[in-house]
Amino acid sequence: MRASRHWDERRVMSMTEVEHRFGESVKPCPFCNCPVAGLWVGPSPHMTCADCGADGPTFEGSRELLEFRQHKAVKAWNGSMPRQPVFKPGVI
């Protein structure tokens, strides 16, 4: 699937890079099921969907290292992020 949004590569870390750095494979978007999501590389790390633009929880704060907070953002996207029911007309 091709992502419909175009990221600024300097701002969003690709899934490949996320896997390489954190050893986590990125799960599909819980909202639109798009398999492509990236990690926002900024002061408030969070995952962002390439298709619908959904964002995972952000992890702010300066007490923890940025890299540690980035890792938590990836984990949140992969597991503990609340999943809302999605209406799929094709399923019914």
Ligand SMILES: [Zn+2]
């Ligand atoms: Zn999405």
